Amino acid sequence: MFVRPDNWNKMSPLERRKARLDAWQDAPVQFASPEAEANYKERITRLRKIYDMQPHDRPIADPFMGANEYVARRKGIQGKDMVYNHEKLREPLLEFHRDFQPDVSVGMLPYPGKSWDLLDFKLYVWGGQKLPDNLVIQAVEGEYMRPDEYKDFIADPTAFWLKQYLPRAYSALGPLSMLADFPRISESVDTIDLLVPFGLPPFQEMLRTMMEAGNELMKVLGAVGQTMGMVTAEGFPGMGLNIVKTPFDYLGDTLRGTKGILMDMYRRPNDLLAACEAYVPVLVKSIVGASDRTNAPAALYVLHKGADAFMSQEQFEKFYWPTWKQVMLALYEEGITSYLFIEGSYNNRLENLAEMPEKSLVCHFDKTDMRRVKEVLSDKFIIAGNVPASLMSAGSVDEVRAYCDDLVGLFAGTPAYIMAHGCYFENTTDEKLRAFMDSVKN
Amino acid sequence: MSQKLIDAITGMREEDALAITNELLDSGVAPVDILNACKEAMEVIGKRFESGESFIPELMLAGEMMSAISDVLKPRMAEEAATEKLGKIVVGTVQGDIHDIAKDIVSFMLDLNGFEVTDLGVDVPPAKFVEAVKQTGARIVGLSGFLTLAFDPMKETVAALKSAGLTDVKVMIGGGQIDENIRQYTGADAYGKDAMAAVAIAKSWA
Structure with a gap:
């Protein structure tokens, strides 16, 4: 939990950022040993200097893009276990940290398989459910908002989510559509409208299912929390991230589908723009709230549909960038750093990112030209990336080493660089991963 | 007009x-x-x-x-205009991967450019590619995969085609993380970075 200092309202964005980073860095940890404590402090101090873009002894290597899957794979653990048997990953994860001594902890993802089963979640399929046991999860796109419903979303995104989206995305939540329109609950008799659904058997059944799903979720969070507590206690700090997306990607990934939203750019551009605008205050409030609750100093954007190949620069600057920038600037005002995981290539968008204030971003690239990245962005922002997943999978140890060495050399004179993968690598060997990790330690 | x-x-x-x-x-x-x-x-x-x-x-x-x-x-149209086809192609997203957007665009562009396309959909096991090639007589196969987990099923599909004796069938692969490394790894004949590249490769083989 992040508690704002009394003078918060008088603080500048960078002072607020410092307050959040201080709280994250100083969060109490029960260490497993004095050695673990010393290692933790060394690691988090280095990480903090990277966040601050201050001089430090060496870059860090962060294998989080795919390490989770690899930790399981190297011990023969099935994808379905990552969704249903979270305790099974504990020892392999601890062993991985002991073996590889990463600069940053590899987080365990709390996929709640049993809760998803109970709610009949539609947006993903997973191992042990509709995917084979060896796979983890994959997204299933659908149209969860019809074109004629843009007006409902724009008028009230939260009500749309509660009464229209959630009942479609989770079959068991269908009765949520019976809920009253809350802002009309005012006069004495309006209590009737508020409570009627709660008295009806289908709604009550839904509530029981939600409680059961909630109980299952608590078991998952308990198991994962215990594991990550042990990882931290052994001396490995995390980056401190909450996951978020851009307004355009929320609308595209979740409500309209890729084809739907890309066609909307032509068929109903004004609705799409208004929906992106309507999303901004909702997202900002939500991310600030999550950052306060979790004491995480940064928000991780998983960026999808704004990449070079997805749309023209003109379309990007009309549909994708303005509302995303508004969200990032609002977070910057609140002292929250935006960590951008930029899938695909962003060669045409670097100048847009450069519009953001200094230290507001961590830019983690996949297929973007890192030489241009250095030129355009490395003075202002922390840079991460971009070891290809294909190299981790099909390249030799020497090739991985050479690629990483080149990146280390390239960013040697810049304020802050994080060695990272361009994409989920899933499949590699210990030798290649070690070459990746060691590349920053020479 | x-x-x-x-x-x-x-x-x-x-x-x-x-x-x-x-x-x-x-x-x-x-x-x-x-x-x-x-x-x-x-x-x-x-x-x-x-x-x-x-x-x-x-x-x-x-x-x-x-x-x-x-x-x-x-x-x-009284009857479908009999247009000369450039060749037959079997296309699909490989086993374990359910992504269809890029594969659909490739299928569409190949069709439009004069190929007779058999689209097997997503999550297609190697045996199904083999069966479709045998049934259609296609001489080109296009394998799509969005996720990094598609690398191995692509390799297995190329191997399955070879071991079924379909050694004269050319295989092209494509997807977000596909590059020359993965082409070599899978044993495919070519990789394309987008739908137009797939058309160019297919035309060069037709």
């Missing part, structure tokens, strides 16, 4: 394109001539895509327009 249709399609004016199609039909233009105009428009869009002037939204919207126009034309 046909130029008006070409301009509407390449200008991404969906409603106009359909209205002009109907006008052309009403004025007695043969459906096959309208189809040819559509193909000409698609060539323009394809070239713009290659040169970085058009992007996925334009390919998708063009696909929508083609489909709507062909729905109008089909009942008016």
